[in-house]
Amino acid sequence: xxxxxxxxxxxxxxxxxxxxxxxxxxxxxxxxxxxxxxxxxxxxxxxxxxxxxxxxxxxxxxxxxxxxxxxxxxxxxxxxxxxxxxxxxxxxxxxxxx
Numbered sequence: 001x002x003x004x005x006x007x008x009x010x011x012x013x014x015x016x017x018x019x020x021x022x023x024x025x026x027x028x029x030x031x032x033x034x035x036x037x038x039x040x041x042x043x044x045x046x047x048x049x050x051x052x053x054x055x056x057x058x059x060x061x062x063x064x065x066x067x068x069x070x071x072x073x074x075x076x077x078x079x080x081x082x083x084x085x086x087x088x089x090x091x092x093x094x095x096x097x098x
Contacts (some may be wrong), residue, residue, distance in 0.1 A: 001052070009050035013058050016046040020062075025065045029056070 003010070019039035020028055028035040028043070035043060047055055072082065 005049075009046075009054060012042070012046035014050035016042040017062060018042075026066050027059070029059050031061075 016028075016039060019042040020026070020035070023034070023037065023038040025031050025034055028039075050058070075082065
């Protein structure tokens with residue numbers, strides 16, 4: 001797949017995911033009927049522009065990213081303090097102060 005093909009794939013993906021977002025659809029693989037009702041042209045463009053394995057990968061990745069964002073929001077709402085990589089100390093490693 002050359003650069004132009006990848007860009008066409010990503011553009012189709014972005015348009016499809018924007019349509020899903022606008023219609024409150026998280027998982028297009030599980031909500032096929034709803035997806036086809038609201039986003040059929042965008043879905044077709046996405047599927048025509050990408051190889052099937054990429055379509056499946058991007059859709060699954062979308063679901064995981066949305067689930068991750070929702071977990072972070074819930075944790076913050078519950079008062080959790082989120083750590084960055086720099087905050088994590090590894091026993092015996094450079095970040096360990098003992």
